[in-house]
Amino acid sequence: MRESMKVCKICDQPKQEGLQLFFAFICTDCEKEIIHTSPEEERYDYYVDRLKACSYQKQ
Numbered sequence: 001m002r003e004s005m006k007v008c009k010i011c012d013q014p015k016q017e018g019l020q021l022f023f024a025f026i027c028t029d030c031e032k033e034i035i036h037t038s039p040e041e042e043r044y045d046y047y048v049d050r051l052k053a054c055s056y057q058k059q
């Protein structure tokens with residue numbers, strides 16, 4: 001049993017290492033991607049949308 005595996009909310013992949021936010025789990029890879037993506041890039045909006053969707057689910 002590997003209970004430490006969590007599904008990343010950005011890439012939907014099960015990962016062991018990452019950042020547990022209060023509403024979502026983000027893997028280390030996606031965390032780096034987000035940090036290195038500037039708000040002018042289209043991908044940034046995608047990440048923000050994914051995270052917003054997670055936070056809305058809990059409310």
Ligand SMILES: [Zn+2]
Pocket residue numbers: 008009010011012013026027028029030031
């Ligand atoms: Zn990820």
